Amino acid sequence: MGLFDFFKKDKESTTQQASLDAGLEKTKTNFFEQLSKAVVGKSTVDEAVLDDLEGLLVHADVGIETTVKVIDRIEARVARDKYVNTSELDRILREEIAGLLEDNNSGSTAVLDSAGTTGQPYVIMVVGVNGVGKTTTIGKLAHRFHSAGKKVVLGAADTFRAAAVDQLIIWGERVGVPVVSHGMNTDPASVAYDAVRKGVEMGADVVIIDTAGRLHNKVNLMNELSKIKRVMQKVIPDAPHEVLLVLDGSTGQNAFLQAKEFTKATEVTALAITKLDGTARGGVVIGISDQFSIPVRYIGVGEKMTDLQLFDRHTFVNSLFKK
Secondary structure, X not given: OOHHHHHHHHHHXXXXXXXXHHHOHHHHHHHHHHHHHHHOOOOEOOHHHHHHHHHHHHHOOXXXXXXXXXXXXXXXXXXXXXXXXXXXXXXXXXXXXXXXXXXXXXXXXXXXXXXXXXXXXXXXXXXXXXXXXXXXHHHHHHHHHHHOOOOEEEEEEXXXXXXXXXXXXXXXXXXXXXXXXXXXXXXXXXXXXXXXXXXXXXXXXXXXXXXXXXXXXXXXXXXXXXXXXXXXXXXOOOOOOEEEEEEEHHHOHHHHHHHHHHHHHOOOOEEEEEOHXXXXXXXXXXXXXXXXXXXXXXXXXXXXXXXXXXXXXXXXHHHHOOO
8 A cells, every 4th residue: 555545545534434423422312411411419320310310322223122132231330330430431331332243344355355256246135114224225236336446237126116227327427437227117136137147247246236115015025035146146146145235224113113123024244324413312323233244334424425334333432422
């Protein structure tokens, strides 16, 4: 790495950190204002403080099961250390939350580094309900890979919404990557097949397939996603290499429900949690990562193409607790 590349990478890292800090600002402000009220006038972490903390974590959409785990861990430390000062609570809470989160950054980097190195495209099938930012996430993913020098092909297989097809085509033009589309009301599996085949023919590194997100009939959704997988495997036997579920972080507990339904409908291997900048419910990242044991691969913290960031538990938790 040359000196110019080093400074460029350092600048990008600083910019991303600033975006993450800004994106989590609402969550931080809400949580720490309430936490300060809970410990005012108290010197030790007692039962009343823990009760208040439990309520704050639930309110931040960390989820009840994960909140109970966090409180149990802190209670164990209080019992072990005999005396825990309220001034230490931030640090303890930071450590325990980081301990619950999987360290997914290495996996995310591996995807970027390994894409295209096997001699065939790395195929990502993207799932999620309408309105969560699925197509936008695909566009930002395409930008991330394209900026890293990877050849990318997009497949517009959400053929039940004209807006989804049109939006993906616009993203393709914006990023500068080809989009395979058969238009609206066509066979999604056929689109996916042609996109993967085009990826092979042009020596692409990554193929990203958009899919329809209809949860009103889980059986039909399961059958459709299974069919898309089967036809892609006619071209690349082990495709898709990743099934990425996109969730809207601003919907709080509804994101948990969507994760539950989609993990029943198909084998989800990674998560992208979007729209964290518009909500005080950033704790949803912690709860979903813990409860579903699926790596959070990306988080969305803004509107810019660069605001879809690789998730790293340490960076995330440090930003969450930065005052």
